[in-house]
Every structure is written in structure tokens, then in C-alpha cells.
Amino acid sequence: MSARICNRCVLPEAPPDIRLDDAGMCNICHNFDEEQRCAEPDDRGLLETDFLKIIEKHRGKHEYDCLCMLSGGKDSTAALYYVKERYKLNPLVFTFNHGFVPDEHIASAQRTVEKLGVDFVYFQTNFMKDLFRKIVETKSKVVICPVCSLWYMLKTYEIAAQFDVPIIVSGWTKGQTTGSTRSVLSKCACDQNPDEFKAMTEATRRFMKEQVKTDPKYRDFPMTMEEVLRIAKKKYKSKAIVLSPHWFVPGGPDEYVPVIREQLGWEYTARSYPRQSTNCDLNFLASKLAMENYGYSVYHIEMSNMIRMGLVTREEALDLLEMDVDGEIFDDVLKKLNIEAQHQ
Amino acid sequence: MTILGISCYYHDSCAALIHDGRVVAAAQEERFNRDKYSPVFPIQAVNYCLQEAGLTIYDVDEITFYEKMYLKFERTVLSHLAGYPFTLRNFLDTMPLWLKDRLTVSATIEDELSIKRPVRYVKHHLSHAASGFLLSPFERAAILTVDGVGEYACAAYGSGSGTAIELRKEMHYPHSLGLLYSIVTAYLGFRVFSGEGKVMALAEYGEPSFLDEFRKIVHARSDGSFELDTSYFSFNRGDRMHNRRFEKLFGSPRPPGEELNDRHRNIAASLQRLTEIVLIDMVRHVARESGEKNLCLAGGVFLNVTANSRIREESDFQEIFIQPAAGDAGAALGAALYLYHSVLGNPRMPSLKSCALGASFSDRAIQVLLRNRGVRFRAMESDELVAEAADRLAAKQIVGWFRGRMEFGPRALGNRSILAHPGDPEMKDRLNLIIKHREAFRPFGASVLREHMAEFFEQDWSSPFMLFIARVHAAKIDAIPAVVHVNGSSRIQTVTSEENGIYYDLIEAFRERTGLPMLLNTSFNDSEPIVHTPEEALRCFEDTDMDCLVIGGYLVEQ
Numbered sequence: 001m002s003a004r005i006c007n008r009c010v011l012p013e014a015p016p017d018i019r020l021d022d023a024g025m026c027n028i029c030h031n032f033d034e035e036q037r038c039a040e041p042d043d044r045g046l047l048e049t050d051f052l053k054i055i056e057k058h059r060g061k062h063e064y065d066c067l068c069m070l071s072g073g074k075d076s077t078a079a080l081y082y083v084k085e086r087y088k089l090n091p092l093v094f095t096f097n098h099g100f101v102p103d104e105h106i107a108s109a110q111r112t113v114e115k116l117g118v119d120f121v122y123f124q125t126n127f128m129k130d131l132f133r134k135i136v137e138t139k140s141k142v143v144i145c146p147v148c149s150l151w152y153m154l155k156t157y158e159i160a161a162q163f164d165v166p167i168i169v170s171g172w173t174k175g176q177t178t179g180s181t182r183s184v185l186s187k188c189a190c191d192q193n194p195d196e197f198k199a200m201t202e203a204t205r206r207f208m209k210e211q212v213k214t215d216p217k218y219r220d221f222p223m224t225m226e227e228v229l230r231i232a233k234k235k236y237k238s239k240a241i242v243l244s245p246h247w248f249v250p251g252g253p254d255e256y257v258p259v260i261r262e263q264l265g266w267e268y269t270a271r272s273y274p275r276q277s278t279n280c281d282l283n284f285l286a287s288k289l290a291m292e293n294y295g296y297s298v299y300h301i302e303m304s305n306m307i308r309m310g311l312v313t314r315e316e317a318l319d320l321l322e323m324d325v326d327g328e329i330f331d332d333v334l335k336k337l338n339i340e341a342q343h344q
Numbered sequence: 345m346t347i348l349g350i351s352c353y354y355h356d357s358c359a360a361l362i363h364d365g366r367v368v369a370a371a372q373e374e375r376f377n378r379d380k381y382s383p384v385f386p387i388q389a390v391n392y393c394l395q396e397a398g399l400t401i402y403d404v405d406e407i408t409f410y411e412k413m414y415l416k417f418e419r420t421v422l423s424h425l426a427g428y429p430f431t432l433r434n435f436l437d438t439m440p441l442w443l444k445d446r447l448t449v450s451a452t453i454e455d456e457l458s459i460k461r462p463v464r465y466v467k468h469h470l471s472h473a474a475s476g477f478l479l480s481p482f483e484r485a486a487i488l489t490v491d492g493v494g495e496y497a498c499a500a501y502g503s504g505s506g507t508a509i510e511l512r513k514e515m516h517y518p519h520s521l522g523l524l525y526s527i528v529t530a531y532l533g534f535r536v537f538s539g540e541g542k543v544m545a546l547a548e549y550g551e552p553s554f555l556d557e558f559r560k561i562v563h564a565r566s567d568g569s570f571e572l573d574t575s576y577f578s579f580n581r582g583d584r585m586h587n588r589r590f591e592k593l594f595g596s597p598r599p600p601g602e603e604l605n606d607r608h609r610n611i612a613a614s615l616q617r618l619t620e621i622v623l624i625d626m627v628r629h630v631a632r633e634s635g636e637k638n639l640c641l642a643g644g645v646f647l648n649v650t651a652n653s654r655i656r657e658e659s660d661f662q663e664i665f666i667q668p669a670a671g672d673a674g675a676a677l678g679a680a681l682y683l684y685h686s687v688l689g690n691p692r693m694p695s696l697k698s699c700a701l702g703a704s705f706s707d708r709a710i711q712v713l714l715r716n717r718g719v720r721f722r723a724m725e726s727d728e729l730v731a732e733a734a735d736r737l738a739a740k741q742i743v744g745w746f747r748g749r750m751e752f753g754p755r756a757l758g759n760r761s762i763l764a765h766p767g768d769p770e771m772k773d774r775l776n777l778i779i780k781h782r783e784a785f786r787p788f789g790a791s792v793l794r795e796h797m798a799e800f801f802e803q804d805w806s807s808p809f810m811l812f813i814a815r816v817h818a819a820k821i822d823a824i825p826a827v828v829h830v831n832g833s834s835r836i837q838t839v840t841s842e843e844n845g846i847y848y849d850l851i852e853a854f855r856e857r858t859g860l861p862m863l864l865n866t867s868f869n870d871s872e873p874i875v876h877t878p879e880e881a882l883r884c885f886e887d888t889d890m891d892c893l894v895i896g897g898y899l900v901e902q
Binding site for chain 2: 007008044047048049052053055056086087088249250251254307308310311312313314315
């Protein structure tokens with residue numbers, strides 16, 4: 001029998017972290033409502049002028065005002081577009097490929113960069129391939145994306161330090177932030193302690209300790225996002241802050257997708273999970289495993305946040321989260337990981 | 345050319361934006377931070393105005409502030425010194441506000457908006473005057489501004505011609521009609537800024553039997569100027585501004601919440617009568633001095649619809665224009681207009697026909713909210729919505745009406761309104777008790793089709809911003825009891841097809857069903873600022889006993 005799903009968001013019942021009440025609403029939604037209810041009158045959320053305050057401290061003081069992380073998807077493309085055209089900053093653009101990013105996504109990023117006439121750093125590596133394989137082979141419950149994000153964030157900090165860039169701009173959506181809007185800034189949106197992340201975070205911690213730390217190849221691999229920040233500060237001497245313009249302006253993709261379509265000729269890619277995203281191929285496997293292990297993926301968490309924030313309907317979220325790909329994509333990914341294909 | 349106007353630090357803080365020769369947005373901060381009459385720096389309103397125009401602060405060429413803070417500070421210090429040592433405590437309480445916020449406006453703007461622009465300060469009453477004249481339909485007009493107090497001025501008059509404004513005379517603090525009204529409002533146990541309207545409503549239940557007493561403290565001259573006898577007041581000396589001498593004259597003050605009695609009602613009536621007398625004298629004097637045919641009024645005192653209507657009837661001016669946000673919120677817009685037209689010489693923009701200058705929300709955003717909240721709703725075409733809402737209103741249902749851009753100023757004019765049948769004799773009590781949770785003596789306004797106004801009212805003129813009252817024909821009072829005040833008048837908004845679109849269609853549809861070309865219209869709120877977002881509208885709808893809600897293109901039932 002499949003788990004009950006919260007009747008407001010798309011998170012399934014997953015005790016002890018995610019619990020549904022008799023009316024079918026989850027504790028995460030209840031917590032969100034309570035936070036809203038208890039918000040201080042001066043808690044105005046994040047405003048665009050707050051974003052400007054941050055960037056104005058650094059504008060023109062470095063060769064590049066910011067380092068924009070660009071996947072080629074709608075959110076990072078719109079973030080880059082805002083940075084360049086709306087806020088008139090001089091960005092350096094950084095695209096990271098761990099070997100599973102489809103050529104189509106890279107091409108989209110390149111088109112955007114060319115249209116905007118900004119400098120571009122492209123980094124491709126197979127360094128994490130063995131680690132990904134280990135996750136699959138050990139049948140660990142660790143979710144691939146948070147582990148991957150540790151590495152690409154460390155790489156991003158390294159590049160930011162290399163080019164002496166004071167701000168790292170991501171395309172993270174409002175749904176990808178957790179906790180209160182204010183704490184988001186101080187923790188670079190990487191707070192993985194909320195209830196809906198607890199089980200995944202614990203699995204990550206255990207996997208990192210048992211499988212990664214013991215592997216000489218990954219001895220220096222950061223264990224947590226806090227460690228990433230520490231390394232960035234100590235080793236790279238980087239004080240760069242991470243933020244996303246999407247946190248500071250009202251609305252969501254409904255507002256910015258038409259803009260980047262018109263201004264940059266941006267289009268959705270043919271294949272990605274969830275629908276209308278531009279995530280790597282490994283993400284199909286990562287999300288599938290997460291759903292098998294927990295009943296939900298990190299995208300269910302993001303979509304649930306967006307539902308609570310009124311940016312997407314529950315029905316739309318359920319539709320976007322439906323994984324209706326054939327097994328070929330999983331076979332492709334497993335093949336790349338040198339694991340025998342298991343799907344037909 | 346893009347100009348941002350700002351008002352704040354006293355009450356009704358506000359931001360307004362002029363871009364490409366028109367007012368693109370204006371909104372009070374209270375609608376965002378949900379603190380009624382909020383005085384704080386209007387950071388959310390600024391963000392909204394810029395985003396509405398698709399701009400950032402970098403696109404703003406000029407920033408204006410609605411008063412000269414150093415002049416105001418000078419007046420404050422001098423008036424405290426005059427009352428020393430009794431004013432010391434108040435002085436010490438007040439100074440941190442000045443040092444932290446008020447004297448550092450430029451720095452605050454630079455800090456909050458991350459922009460280095462010289463801030464242009466426009467005198468308080470000049471800001472009011474500009475908000476009245478420069479949005480009026482008049483090429484030239486006399487101007488009268490009256491409020492609590494600006495820097496020194498509490499009232500001013502002059503004239504406008506083309507883009508030029510000249511204020512010729514001022515009345516200075518503490519001789520202030522607005523201040524007197526607020527002092528008596530507090531004396532009668534109501535909250536200053538929100539209670540003045542209550543006193544005005546209460547006045548109609550009393551007799552002006554304290555007029556002689558008021559004349560003892562207000563030494564009025566025939567030109568409308570006057571002096572307050574300050575021996576009845578204790579300015580800058582504590583929480584209350586009247587003193588024992590005042591209480592000897594009028595009796596003890598009414599504690600908030602205490603039952604109202606005839607003395608309270610009579611004091612209110614006397615204050616209102618005195619206000620009207622003084623204002624009419626002022627207006628007559630301005631008419632004589634200026635020789636103009638048209639008059640523009642601005643300042644918080646001209647939110648007094650009863651006084652406005654007497655001025656309209658009893659003055660020699662042919663036409664009168666009052667900008668919908670006549671109080672300090674409108675002064676933010678006035679400061680921007682003054683800079684744009686009078687200082688920079690840009691040609692006049694079309695007169696203000698609609699105060700829908702606030703945020704709107706797409707049907708998509710509304711539908712997301714409704715679906716995620718599990719609210720049952722029906723999507724309907726505009727004509728279907730109008731017909732359905734009219735049917736329900738005719739059946740004496742109370743309808744929340746949330747469509748289009750939020751209104752600028754204190755009135756809801758058909759975009760953020762609660763609507764009801766004006767002919768239901770029980771409607772007034774129903775609304776006051778179960779929806780608005782407010783005093784039973786407060787009347788409700790009416791939105792009436794302009795072309796049908798004369799059928800129900802003795803007057804036949806336009807009042808698009810609900811800033812005037814009209815007397816109901818005696819024979820029609822029983823037909824519209826829910827919108828008739830105890831004195832036989834109604835506060836009215838005249839509605840035209842050109843300016844009000846679907847709201848006009850709704851009232852017309854109601855007229856077809858009932859024969860009444862009007863709806864009871866009250867602001868969409870319950871003891872809070874008027875709702876701003878669909879979420880706030882839905883919450884207010886769910887927390888009260890409205891029968892249905894029209895929100896964007898959707899109908900929601902309880």
C-alpha cells in the first residue's frame with residue numbers, strides 16, 4: 001500500500017519526520033502556517049532592495065562582480081539574465097559538468113552566455129563517477145544530489161576564489177530554500193536540518209563516514225555543506241556569499257520564463273526530471289532511488305515549498321513530478337557508471 | 345524621466361512612482377506590512393512601485409521626500425523649548441525618533457535603496473497642494489491645504505496655473521484645525537488617525553451644543569484663519585494634548601471603550617460644526633483672494649466628507665477637486681508631481697480619473713491559491729460573474745469583491761470592496777456587527793451609477809473618489825436605508841462605465857434586478873488595513889460571514 005500524501009503539498013507520510021494529521025495535512029505544512037502566523041510585523045521577507053544592498057557593496061570592486069552558476073535551465077538562466085540586464089553586473093559564468101549533463105543543456109548554457117556576451121568557465125570532471133557508482137552498488141539510502149552539491153559548491157568556491165569574485169549567484173528557486181527567508185542568507189540556502197531533510201541528511205552523513213572518508217580517492221571530499229563553507233574560507237580564502245535573485249523578487253517561473261524565452265530564445269530541454277526543469281541525466285536515477293528509499297525526492301520537497309508559497313498548484317506539482325520515462329535513461333546512466341543495466 | 349516620491353515617519357507612509365509622464369504606481373506601506381497607518385520607511389511600497397513599472401531603483405532619476413525634516417525639527421525644538429521644563433520628558437522621548445530616523449532621511453534612503461541620489465525635499469503643504477492641483481482637471485485653480493501640521497504650516501492657500509504652484513499664505517502651528525480634530529478625537533476615546541472618521545460619523549447623532557465652548561478655544565476670524573487658545577492644551581507635555589482647563593470646559597474625557605453618551609455626541613457635533621464653519625470661511629476667503637473658479641483641496645482634513653460637501657454647496661467655486669489620498673500618503677505623490685512638473689517643467693499629465701494605482705494579481709496566481717487551499721471555486725467569464733454577483737446581491741447576500749489593482753488612498757472603490765444591498769434595512773447592522781466588527785453608529789457608503797444619481801440624491805455631480813456626501817431625496821430614504829446616515833445623507837462614489845468598467849456593469853446588473861442603481865460599498869477588511877493580496881482577501885472572507893467572494897475571475901462560496 002502506498003503512503004498517504006499530504007493533501008496540501010506533495011510529501012508522503014514518512015514517520016517520524018513527515019507525519020500527517022487526521023485531516024491529511026503534514027507537519028511541514030503545519031509548521032509553515034505557524035511560522036507565517038507568528039511572523040513578526042517587521043519580518044518583511046526578502047525584498048529586491050535587500051538584494052541590491054548586498055550587490056552594491058561589491059559592485060565594480062573586482063574584475064567580476066559575481067560568479068553565476070549556470071546549468072542552462074530556466075532558473076539559472078533567468079538568474080544570469082537578471083544579474084546582467086536588470087542589475088547591470090559584470091558576471092563570470094560557471095557551468096559544471098560531472099559527466100552526466102546532456103549536450104543539449106551545455107549548448108543551452110553556451111547560447112545564453114553568447115547572447116549576453118559574458119565570460120564563461122566550463123568545468124568537466126569524472127572525479128565523482130566512482131562515488132556515484134558506490135552509492136548505487138552499496139544500495140545506500142544516500143541521495144545523490146546533496147552529495148554532488150557538496151562537490152560542485154566546493155568547486156564553485158574554488159573558482160570564485162581563483163577569480164576573486166565576491167558573490168556567487170545561483171538560480172535556486174524560492175522552493176529550494178528551507179527555513180526562514182532570513183536564515184537562508186546566512187546558511188547559503190543549505191540548511192538541511194528541517195524535518196523533511198532529516199532522514200536524507202542522516203543517510204548522507206553515514207555514507208560519507210563509512211564509504212567516502214575511508215576511500216583514499218575521496219579523503220578530501222567535504223562531509224557537509226558546513227565543511228564546504230569552512231574549506232572555502234580557510235583554504236580558498238573566499239568570503240563569497242551565495243544568493244539567488246529569485247529569493248528577492250515576487251513570483252516565480254510564470255514571470256521569468258516568458259522573459260528568457262523572448263530575450264534569450266531559451267527553451268525547455270527535451271528530457272529532464274522533474275518536467276520543465278533542466279537537470280542532469282543522473283538526476284533520473286537519483287530521484288528514482290530517493291523515491292524508492294523515502295517515498296519522495298528533493299524535488300518533492302522543492303515543489304511542496306512552492307505549493308505553500310502559492311507559486312504552483314498541487315495538481316501541477318504532481319504532474320511535473322510524475323516520472324514517466326522508459327527504462328532506457330536508467331540504463332544509459334548505469335552504463336556510464338559502469339554498472340550492468342538492470343532495466344529493460 | 346522616473347521620479348520616486350516618499351512619505352513616512354508620522355503616519356500613512358507611502359511610495360509613489362512617476363514614469364514616462366504618468367503615475368504608474370502608488371501605495372501605502374500599511375497594505376504590505378499590515379500595520380494600519382504605518383509610519384515606517386515604505387520599503388515594501390517602494391519595491392512594489394518599481395516592480396509594477398518593471399524598473400529597479402537604478403532607473404530612478406530623482407527621489408523626493410514630502411516634507412522638510414530640518415524645518416520640522418526646528419519647529420519641534422522651539423515648541424519644546426517654549427514649554428520647558430514641562431516638555432522635557434516629551435522632548436527626551438521624541439529625540440531618539442528624530443536622531444534615528446527623521447533627521448537621517450537621506451542616509452536612510454541611500455541605505456535602504458542602495459542608491460546615491462540627492463533627495464529633493466518639498467515642503468509638506470506644497471506636497472499636498474501639488475497632489476491636489478497637478479492631478480486635477482484644471483489648467484488653473486485656487487488651492488487650499490489643511491491638515492494637522494507639516495513643518496510649521498497647518499494650513500496654506502494659493503493657486504496653481506499650468507505647472508506652477510504658489511502658496512501665498514500659511515497658518516502656523518499650533519493653530520491647526522487638523523490637530524484640534526485629533527485632540528478631540530483622542531479626548532473622545534478614539535484612536536488618532538483612525539478615529540477622526542468615527543467622530544465625524546458620531547457628530548450626526550449629536551447637537552452642536554458645545555459650539556460656544558469651542559469658540560472659547562478657537563478664536564476664528566472671518567477669513568477662516570484662527571488662533572487656538574493654547575491655555576486649553578498641553579502640547580508636548582505627555583500622552584494627552586488637552587489639559588485640565590479643557591476638561592473644565594468640556595468635562596472629563598471618555599476612556600476608550602466606554603459607552604458613548606449625549607455629551608460625547610454633542611461634543612463631536614460641535615467640533616464638526618466648528619470645522620465646517622472654519623473651512624467654509626477659509627474657502628470663501630480663498631475664493632475672494634484668488635478670483636479663481638475652481639478649487640483644489642488637499643491635506644488630511646479633506647477626508648472629512650461632511651465638511652467637503654458643505655464646501656461644495658456653500659462656496660462660490662464652480663468645481664472642486666480632491667485627490668483620493670488627501671492625507672499624507674498623497675503627499676508622497678504630490679512631492680513627486682511637484683518635482684516632475686513644477687521644478688523640472690514637464691507638461692501636465694492627464695487628470696486623475698482612477699485611483700487604482702496599487703498591485704493587481706493574475707487569475708493564475710489566484711487560482712493557485714484557491715486550489716492549494718482546497719477552496720471550492722467556479723471560474724467564470726466576466727459577464728457571468730457580474731450576473732451571478734448581481735443575483736446574490738439582489739438576494740441580500742454580502743459579496744466580497746476583489747478585482748484589478750488596489751486603490752490608492754483610504755477608500756475602497758470597487759476593487760477591494762465588500763458589497764451589499766443598499767435597500768436592506770438590516771444590512772447596516774449585519775455588516776457592522778458580523779463583518780466589520782465596528783461601532784453601530786458608523787454609516788456605509790454607496791457606489792451609484794453617475795447617470796442615475798439625481799433619481800436618489802438632491803445633488804447631481806460627480807464624486808468618483810467617495811469624498812463627498814449627498815442628501816437623499818426624502819421619498820427615497822426608505823428605499824436605501826443601509827446607506828443613509830442618520831442625517832439623511834450618503835457618502836457616495838459616482839461610477840461611470842468609462843472609469844469603472846466591470847464595477848459599473850455589476851451595479852447596472854443590480855439595478856436591472858432591483859431598480860436600485862447603487863450598491864453599498866465598504867472597504868474589504870475587518871479592523872485591519874484594506875486587503876492587498878488574494879490570500880488576505882481569502883482570509884478575511886473565511887474569518888467573516890460574507891456570503892461569497894468574487895476574486896479575479898472566480899467565485900468562491902462560504
